[in-house]
Amino acid sequence: MSTSSEREPDGTEVPPLADVTHLKTLPTSARGQRTRAALVAAARRVFERDGYLDARLTDITADAKCSTGSFYTYFASKEEILQAVIETAQDDMLHPGAGRLSAEEASPEAIIRASNRAYFEAYKRNAKLMMILEQVAGVDPKFREVRRRRSQTFAHRNAKGIAALQERGLVDAGLDPVLTSLALSGMVSRMAYYTFCLGDEVPMDDLVDICTRLWVNALQMSPEARDDAWPSPRCGTPQ
Amino acid sequence: MSTSSEREPDGTEVPPLADVTHLKTLPTSARGQRTRAALVAAARRVFERDGYLDARLTDITADAKCSTGSFYTYFASKEEILQAVIETAQDDMLHPGAGRLSAEEASPEAIIRASNRAYFEAYKRNAKLMMILEQVAGVDPKFREVRRRRSQTFAHRNAKGIAALQERGLVDAGLDPVLTSLALSGMVSRMAYYTFCLGDEVPMDDLVDICTRLWVNALQMSPEARDDAWPSPRCGTPQ
Amino acid sequence: MSTSSEREPDGTEVPPLADVTHLKTLPTSARGQRTRAALVAAARRVFERDGYLDARLTDITADAKCSTGSFYTYFASKEEILQAVIETAQDDMLHPGAGRLSAEEASPEAIIRASNRAYFEAYKRNAKLMMILEQVAGVDPKFREVRRRRSQTFAHRNAKGIAALQERGLVDAGLDPVLTSLALSGMVSRMAYYTFCLGDEVPMDDLVDICTRLWVNALQMSPEARDDAWPSPRCGTPQ
Amino acid sequence: MSTSSEREPDGTEVPPLADVTHLKTLPTSARGQRTRAALVAAARRVFERDGYLDARLTDITADAKCSTGSFYTYFASKEEILQAVIETAQDDMLHPGAGRLSAEEASPEAIIRASNRAYFEAYKRNAKLMMILEQVAGVDPKFREVRRRRSQTFAHRNAKGIAALQERGLVDAGLDPVLTSLALSGMVSRMAYYTFCLGDEVPMDDLVDICTRLWVNALQMSPEARDDAWPSPRCGTPQ
């Protein structure tokens, strides 16, 4: 779990996606850890079933087979357990671990394509949780910030990639890398939301194809450049 | 107010953005219409100030200087008055009335640019209401549907424009016009949300520039085509 | 309609079954009378459909095709229109007009039987209204009084009949005529309530048979007396 | 408390008078049981004072010295606590425990008399609650059913007693035992309602006398039979 600040492969620090300063310390005993884990798992089930706002703490504790009092042994509030639930999905979202292509062996387009696919697949796996996050982000500024950090992590990564491609003269140098990354990453995340949260049922391959093509076009990547090996950071993973 | 189905300039019917079948009939007397209008205006103020979920009906009626009972003369619930509030903003969002360029006198790029600018400006004017809509869409499927219809109205418009440009050979013929429109329109609306709802403070001109450039690039519009006059439907207005 | 105090055949005064002192005077114009009658008819329909407590005045005025304001032209309150509705049924209940047997031509038992049958048939015709009356009597002392007067009218009638039979030596002289009448009349009205309000589905003939037999037995009417002509007031009509 | 199905002395099962399937489970801890009992006692007091419909939940919790929230720990609604209140009175009504005469030592008439007296005395003790039950039975079908079951319990008992007397040739064999029991039991319960709920102030002894006499007469019990020992089930307890 990404409970402490991490570093990207190039050494840039990745800000934690949520404020992980727990009021409650993690339990030391094995039994305590089991109870805490049961609560987090139960909370995810209940949140995904009922939504965050409609979820009752008693449903969570019932599902976790513990008393309401025990809840407060591990979490200070309903909010805090949601944060814990979200954290369990962050690794999966940030480092999907699939489709990682080394820059030496893959062209820029292939890397963008792989990143997009990895993103969409991770989003699909966590779609219900993403809906929860959208729900609370609409209500609670704290979770708007959580979502913003997640977006920025992706946008920074991609901005760096775009800038690198610009330096190598492979893409439109007139594009502001930060705004471009923000826009294109937002485009991909929006598509993911439409498809996996709202259920618009676009086939996975079509999603990957159209987004990759639009990225490549938007960056004005020259035909020859698309096949070039692309040295440094990953790019194309949207926010 | 767009209470009845309308038609686009080209004759296509625009679906109403919300189910305008009121349970409560619109008041006939002038006095009733005044009261109803006062309630809708008050509701908008209160929703924008406190958010939808935290808004209390009594705050609305107090602001509208009428009794709680009068509220229920015109609306069956908080939900229903929100729908009415949203309707009052729909015309402004769908037909900004600014920057309309006739196809005879403007190039495709100019039209896209004008549409994007008009969209961003309308979004800015209604930003708080858009946040409200995001908030309730996260909570209530009925309003997810309202938002979805709004998106689809824009996406359909733009898909038609893209298809027209493809027929004229001015843009990448390999792009699926519907998915492309969905993606690029989503990109623009996401940028609007970042900027005007989350307060990321990007200057209006930069927003218009980057989005227009990315549209043009993504569609692979040839340099000469950008200056072409572009006959039929507007394009570039994002969802 | 029994809007003024009446007299029994023997000259005894029958108390009005409801306080018929109208706050509102009866309308003089033909139009007014039509509207009032429409309201009373509508009220009966709505009360029978929804019950008194759940009936809304607006449903009544809507059914009567007049405005809410007009209601108060004719009635001072919801209570008052219920009284008016009940009055319309009183004649039917008190003077069923069927099965009246002259004492010269009928035996005591035949008269009791005819009275019981007339009562049950009148109750059946007005069963829903009787349920309404039970409902409001449970809630409002004013209507408990209405019901009590109705009971007493029957009980007085019957007490007189029992006393007459006792004088003629045809029935058990040791029975207090008032209490006996109260008990036996109550028995019959209870059976009517079970059957026609609660829906216990006892055939009409069985109802009449069992009640008549129990009356005759309870009074210890001698076999020969049963066939005797029975001079004066009707007897056996329960409360 | 009669929370589980019971058996009559002769082995017949007595149906529970109310659906005792609680949505809320009975509290296990002593503290919980104390609170629940306090609420039920408070509810009875408040209902008897204000009537069911006018009773406010806050009055009940105030009287029970607990918070409004605690009410919902034990009861799902006002309706449900009324059911609980009624149950506490059922034992007293069904098994008054007074005047039970063994069939070996008492005549049929003595048993009827004792049963009537026991019924009237139990009714008097619970008169206010009986009014509440009448009130809600007029409004809520669920409680009409509760009342119906109570009636049927008495009616079944008595029907059995009547049938036994018929078999022994002591009473009119031509009477349908079920309808006869229904009618005579209804007569007694009606008298109880008049006297103890409407306040008609008939002395207890007169009530017992007249009802017993009417029962005995109605059944055509022969003078010698009245003194007979009467073996099996109790009879005369009205509904």
Added chain:
DNA sequence: TATGAATGAGCCTTCATTCAT
């Protein structure tokens, strides 16, 4: 006389959080 919009007091219910056992 007819209309129908306006009134507003009143109460049931929820559920995150606390704390005595």
Added chain:
DNA sequence: CATGAATGAAGGCTCATTCAT
């Protein structure tokens, strides 16, 4: 550490009645 009973503020909604037009 575990338990689960106790807490209590807060607000949406109804509908009989009034009254200006």
